[in-house]
Amino acid sequence: MELSTATLLNWLRRAAALIHAQRERLTALDAAIGDADHGTNLDRGFTSLLELLPTLEQADAGEILQTSGRCLISTVGGASGPLYGTAFRRAGTALVGHYSVDAPRLLVATREFASAVAVLGKTQLGDKTMFDALLPAVDRLAANIASGVELRPALTNAAVAARIGAEATVPLVARRGRASYLGERSVGHQDPGATSAALLFQALAEVA
Ligand code: ADP
Ligand code: MG
Secondary structure (H helix, E strand, C coil): CCEEHHHHHHHHHHHHHHHHHCHHHHHHHHHHHCCCCHHHHHHHHHHHHHHHHHHHCCCCHHHHHHHHHHHHHHHCCCCHHHHHHHHHHHHHHCCCCCCEECHHHHHHHHHHHHHHHHHHHCCCCCCCCCHHHHHHHHHHHHHHHHCCCCHHHHHHHHHHHHHHHHHCCCCCCCCCCHHHHHHHHHCCCCCHHHHHHHHHHHHHHHHC
16 A cells, blocks of 8 residues: 555645644643643644645645645744654655655655654653654554554554653653753643644544
8 A cells, every 4th residue: 555645635634634623732731831832833834734735736745745844844833843844844855756655665754754853853762752752653653564564554553652652751851842941840741742743643544
C-alpha cells in the first residue's frame, strides 16, 4: 500500500479538523504549563493551511509538505510554529518528485519530521516536548515496517505509540520551551505539543 497525494491532502484536512475540535483541550494543557495559546496557535495555522490546499491538488508530495510548512511557519507563531513548520518542510524535502509514497519513503519523511524538531528545538526524548510523541511514533513505524506489517496497521500502531508517548510526558519535568521555566511545577501535566503531535499521527492513521 502507498499513500497518494490525495491521501496526504486528506491527512492535512483531517489534522485541521482534529486540531479544531481539540483546540480548547490543547489550550487548557498549555494554560497549565505555558501561556494558554497552543490550541489557538495551531487552529489558526491549520485553518490557513486548509485555504491553501485547493492550490496543491496537482502538487507532488514534497511540494504539499513544503508549502504547508511555510504556511505553518508564517501563521502558527509561538515555539510550535517554527518547529512544526520546519518539520513539515524537512519531511517535504524527502518527498520531492513523489506522487505516491510507499512505506520506506514515508518512514524517511517521518524521521526527517522528528529530527527537525530535535535539531531546531535542541531537544531529546524525556524533555517533555512534542518530540516525546514523535520519536516513539516513528520508532514504532520503523519496527512495524521492518517486520513486514502493512502500512495501514503500522500507522495505527504508530498513532497509538504517539498517544502513549504524549501521556508519558505527564510525570516529566519540562526541560525545553516555556514549561521549563516552571521546573518541578511542570510535573503532573501532559505536554500540549506532545498532545498535538499525537493528533497529527492519529489523523494520518485515520486517512490511510
Ligand atoms: P509557546 O510555548 O511559544 O507558547 P506553543 O504554546 O504553541 O508555543 O507550543 C508549546 C509546545 O511547543 C510545547 O508544549 C512543546 O511541546 C513545544 N516546544 C516548545 N519548545 C520546544 C523545543 N525547544 N523543542 C521541542 N518542542 C518544543
Ligand atoms: Mg503556548
